[in-house]
Amino acid sequence: MTYVFHRHTKANYPVAVAGDGPYVIDSTGKRYLDASGGAAVSCLGHSNRHVIEAIKAQLDKIPYAHTSFFTNEPTEQLARHLIERAPAGLNKVYFLSGGSEANETAMKVARQYFVEKGEPQRRHFIARNQSYHGNTLGALAVGGNPGRRELFQPLLINTTHIDPCYAYRHQRQDESIEAYSLRAADTLETAILELGPDSVIGFLAETVVGATLGAVPPTPGYFKRIREICDKYGVLLILDEVMSGMGRTGTLYACKQDGIAPDILTCAKGLGAGYQPIGACLVSGAIFDTIEQGSGFFHHGFTYIGHPTACAGALAVQQVIEQEGLLAKVRDKGSALTERLTHAFGQNPYVGDIRGRGYFQGIELVSDRDSKEPFDPALKIFAKIKAKAMEKGLMCYPGGGTVDGKKGDHVLLAPPFILEDSHLDELIEKLSASLSEVLRSEGISG
Numbered sequence: 001m002t003y004v005f006h007r008h009t010k011a012n013y014p015v016a017v018a019g020d021g022p023y024v025i026d027s028t029g030k031r032y033l034d035a036s037g038g039a040a041v042s043c044l045g046h047s048n049r050h051v052i053e054a055i056k057a058q059l060d061k062i063p064y065a066h067t068s069f070f071t072n073e074p075t076e077q078l079a080r081h082l083i084e085r086a087p088a089g090l091n092k093v094y095f096l097s098g099g100s101e102a103n104e105t106a107m108k109v110a111r112q113y114f115v116e117k118g119e120p121q122r123r124h125f126i127a128r129n130q131s132y133h134g135n136t137l138g139a140l141a142v143g144g145n146p147g148r149r150e151l152f153q154p155l156l157i158n159t160t161h162i163d164p165c166y167a168y169r170h171q172r173q174d175e176s177i178e179a180y181s182l183r184a185a186d187t188l189e190t191a192i193l194e195l196g197p198d199s200v201i202g203f204l205a206e207t208v209v210g211a212t213l214g215a216v217p218p219t220p221g222y223f224k225r226i227r228e229i230c231d232k233y234g235v236l237l238i239l240d241e242v243m244s245g246m247g248r249t250g251t252l253y254a255c256k257q258d259g260i261a262p263d264i265l266t267c268a269k270g271l272g273a274g275y276q277p278i279g280a281c282l283v284s285g286a287i288f289d290t291i292e293q294g295s296g297f298f299h300h301g302f303t304y305i306g307h308p309t310a311c312a313g314a315l316a317v318q319q320v321i322e323q324e325g326l327l328a329k330v331r332d333k334g335s336a337l338t339e340r341l342t343h344a345f346g347q348n349p350y351v352g353d354i355r356g357r358g359y360f361q362g363i364e365l366v367s368d369r370d371s372k373e374p375f376d377p378a379l380k381i382f383a384k385i386k387a388k389a390m391e392k393g394l395m396c397y398p399g400g401g402t403v404d405g406k407k408g409d410h411v412l413l414a415p416p417f418i419l420e421d422s423h424l425d426e427l428i429e430k431l432s433a434s435l436s437e438v439l440r441s442e443g444i445s446g
Contacts, residue, residue, distance in 0.1 A: 019046020022416045022423055024395065032390065035427045036397035040210065040243045040360065040414035043270040044320060051275045054316035058309045067306045074311035081318055082280065085252050087261035090282040094298075095306045099242030099268035100134025102279035103204070106238050106264045107138050108300045110202045113236070113287045116294035124195050125157075126188060126235075127204045128164045130405065132212045133240050142204050145212045146405030160195060162187040164209060165222045168353040168364065169372070169403065177219050185225035192233050202236035202263070203229075207254040210243035211399055214362030214410030215355055217249075223258040236263040236287075242279065243360070246270030247321055248414060250331035250358035257357065263287060273317040276310040326417040333419060334358035340428045350439060359417060364402060365409040365435075367444075374408040375444075377401070382409040384438045394430040411435075 006013065014026040022045045023031045034042055044051065058074060065072055079093040094109070096102050107125065114122040127133070129144040140149060141156035144164075149156065163170060163184065171180040192200050203226065209216040230237040239262040244254040246267050251257055253265065264287065268279030291298060304310070321327065338354070338361065345351040345363055352366035365382075367375045375381050382398035389396050402408030415427065 021045045021047060022419055030393060032393050032395050033423060033426055033430070034395045035413050035415045035431070036395050037269075037414045037416055038274060038395070039269070039397060040248060040412075041269045041274040043247060043326075043359075043417045044273045044275075044317060045416040045418050046274075048273070048275070048317075048320060050320055051273065051313055051316040055275060055309055055313045058312035061308075063309050064304075065308060066303070067301075072306065072308040072311070074308050074315055075306040078311045078315040078318070081315060082282065086282055087253055087255060087265070089261050089263070089284045089286075090265060091285045092283050092288040094281045094283070095311060096268075096279040096281065096302060097277045097304045097307070097310070098134075098279045099240075099266065100136045100139045100279075101302060102242060102266035102268055102281045103133045103139040103142070103240055104136045105281040105300060106204070106240075106266050107142065107201075109281065109283055109287060109291075109298065110236050110238065110264060112299060113290050114201060116290050119198065121199055122201045124160060124200045125202055125204055126160045126162060126191050126195075126200060128206075128209075129161045130164045130166070130212050130402075131161075131206055131209060131240075133204060133206075134242075143212075145401075147401050160191050162191050164213060164216065165218045166209075166213060166216055167219050168216075168355070171219075178221055181219040181221040182225055184219070185222050185229065188226060189229045189232075192229070192235060197233040197235075200233065200235045202238045204238040204240060206240045206242075206244060207258070208244035208249060208357060208360060210360075211397065211412060212401070214364060214399060214402060214412045215357075215360050215414075216362070217355065217357050218258060223255065223260045227260045230263075238262060238264040238266070240266050242266055242268045243414070244357075246318075247327050247330055247417060248358060248360045249356075250327060250334055252321075252327065254357070271317070272310060272314040275317065276307070276313040277304075278307070278310040278314045321417065330358045330417050333421075333424065334361070336421065337361060337413070337415075337424055337427075340424055344428050344432050345435075348435075350435075350444065356413075359419075360414050362410050362412045365411070374403050377407050379442055381438060381442070382411070384441075385409075385411060385434055388434040388438050389430060392430045392434055394427065394434065396431060396434075 018025040127142040131144040133139045133143040165184045265282045272278040353364040382400045397412040402410045
């Protein structure tokens, strides 16, 4: 028996005992190709020696020093690395232990900024439906994932949610992509005006929507219009790049591809590649200076912020990404992955959409391509695909409730940046076989 409180109390999990590049090996010796990076985390795979040795070296120096007493070298070095490459205006970093903490921090620093600025009436956040920003109560409140929110709804702060930028479902047939981008973005202005412009703290959005929608990128011009609206009303733009950032889409910061800079940006997952738990909240000079010239004290904190060993590991991860040219590889192999997905599933009558950027891609499953009708949620197609893929030695990240929180199935792919063509071929072969076998077992295809 186990004394671990697992995610699902009725599940039997294989025991992971080793890693070999992009593979996880269980206690029976079975190898699993990690096509999802766990949850878009393991961007360097599971056995990078440079990162492992950097962590060991830091443990020999000092493993931990509380930030109310000390700073430390890895924290200072990692902050410099991130800020020197960050979108314009971001110039300070607050290190956490993961993405939920990073988004919780973003909300708190945004609120304190306005209080110290003399605008304490600002109290509202606007976010998007079909989004996910973490599992702390604050981050869960701004998230728009109905399944994750439902149980805890009575505990959540009130948040206004607008529709996501989701062209596959929301673009009109007679509408250009540019017109759709503006229409989707302008719902933010409507929400700001309804709440009262001087009462809104910020708009929080994933640059590329991750697990809830399955790698949905913004349409051209969407975020530029969002930036204009935020500037017009003095609302902070907070971009969640916990999943999509740190090279996942082919640039270190995903928003670079949209030509904008946020006021606050959060990242995690690929920041430390799973070698140590870490997240980060990057803030603009204007926000930092307001607090620094005011009280000077941020009313927030966790025990493990700025953890020396975690920061040493993350710095080593970022050095490997840069020194080995992995961002260019993600762009190149990301295109190769798109081509393979299109070849394998582009004519499949049960695949409605293939989307994403770089090594952050998804396929949306439908029962009918013409009507885009999703499968009956009771079938739990997404869960069956995950189980079948695991049988075949493939880790992917399917999700349900894609359309509205209840209906819809997708498969998210976020593999390690080190995948080669042979790994891509293995990925497609096993995913295709898994999908076909699940559909056949449901009597959906022959």
